[in-house]
Amino acid sequence: MYWRQATFGELEQSAQVRRExxxxxxxxxxxxxxxALEGRFLVVRGDLRTYRIHLGSAxxxxEPDDAYLCIVQSRRAGEGKVFLPFExxxxxxxxxxxxxxxADTEITDPSIRAQIERSA
Structure with a gap:
């Protein structure tokens, strides 16, 4: 319960600015x-599922069962980052x-695909 509240709870000031x-x-x-922005989440509609990305924790x-999706950021410097004109x-x-x-139908990583398809 604590983990879920800490990682999906109310937005702090920095996350409010991120939402703006x-x-x-x-x-x-x-x-x-x-x-779409809904409360403290960025909601992304894929073809396989709908995902809610928390604006504080990422x-x-x-959906529909609020299963957690683990996507680990690449360790290679700069890979997968979106360039923004601010930090x-x-x-x-x-x-x-x-x-x-x-573009969830194009995901080829087996660990991500398995999580998405597990209870879709």
């Missing part, structure tokens, strides 16, 4: 029609995950 930035950025993205819950590594991570999940 996303409000301006999202309409300009090619995945805009698959994304952790992901999958916010968490926002870059959130956007990278959003682009990945919006």
């Amino acid at each position: 930035a996303l409000e301006r950025i999202l309409p300009r993205l090619r995945i805009a029609d698959r994304c 952790n992901i819950l999958m 916010d590594d968490r926002l870059s991570l959130i956007l990278s995950k959003a682009f990945l999940l919006a």
Whole structure:
């Protein structure tokens, strides 16, 4: 219970600012029609599932059962990062995950695919 509250709970000030930035950025993205801001989450509609990315922790819950989706960031410097004209590594991570999940049928990583398909 503590872990879930700590990783999916209310947004701190930095995450509130991140949400405001996303409000301006999202309409300009090619995945805009698959994304929506709902409370403390960026909701991304893939073809296989719908995903909720927490704006504070960047952790992901999958609908309809709120199963946790673990996506580990690449260890190679700069790989998978979205360039932003300001410094916010968490926002870059959130956007990278959003682009990945919006095209969930194209994901080839077996560990990610297994999690998505496990209870879809």
